[in-house]
Amino acid sequence: RRRDRDNDPLPAACEVYLKKFIRLGYANDPFEVTKLEVFLNAFEGFDLPVNGIYEQHDFEAVSIFQKRYLGAVLTPWAINDSTGYVYITTTLTINQIYCRHTVGNDLDLSNIYPVYGTDGTVTGISNQPSATTTPSGEATTTPSILDDQSFFEAAAVGALNFLKDW
Numbered sequence: 257r258r259r260d261r262d263n264d265p266l267p268a269a270c271e272v273y274l275k276k277f278i279r280l281g282y283a284n285d286p287f288e289v290t291k292l293e294v295f296l297n298a299f300e301g302f303d304l305p306v307n308g309i310y311e312q313h314d315f316e317a318v319s320i321f322q323k324r325y326l327g328a329v330l331t332p333w334a335i336n337d338s339t340g341y342v343y344i345t346t347t348l349t350i351n352q353i354y355c356r357h358t359v360g361n362d363l364d365l366s367n368i369y370p371v372y373g374t375d376g377t378v379t380g381i382s383n384q385p386s387a388t389t390t391p392s393g394e395a396t397t398t399p400s401i402l403d404d405q406s407f408f409e410a411a412a413v414g415a416l417n418f419l420k421d422w
Contacts, residue, residue, distance in 0.1 A: 270357075273355070274351055277341070279342070280310055280314075280340055290308040292318075293307070295353075296318070296321065299354070315340040319339070321346070321350075329346050332345050
């Protein structure tokens with residue numbers, strides 16, 4: 257029988273729940289935002305309106321969630337302050353909770369940065385931050401894109417870490 261990181265038996269196979277990244281101020285997939293809102297209400301005790309729009313109250317709930325799961329969500333990035341971004345480790349942790357897996361990972365993402373396209377989707381990753389502007393015109397630090405092989409390797413690490421115990 258399959259086992260999780262703590263050698264506990266895993267429940268029956270579970271489909272990945274949250275599949276896309278979400279960020280305030282970007283064109284997020286409304287279906288994914290709806291699933292996020294439902295998850296935060298049902299699993300984490302929030303009372304968010306479920307409307308498929310990633311708004312300030314959703315951002316604040318995600319920030320609280322990130323603090324609750326600091327070790328799994330923020331520590332791999334070597335940060336202590338929540339971001340409100342539903343990115344690699346937040347998505348991973350949500351999927352682990354949804355699938356009743358042990359929460360946690362051994363990722364070291366302290367030198368990995370997302371690169372966002374103009375529509376808010378992650379178009380790549382980088383290990384070097386550089387200045388850029390978001391679609392709403394706000395200045396931010398966004399990295400240059402890694403080459404295709406490095407992007408694939410980093411994405412594979414995240415995916416394999418989530419799936420390795422299935």
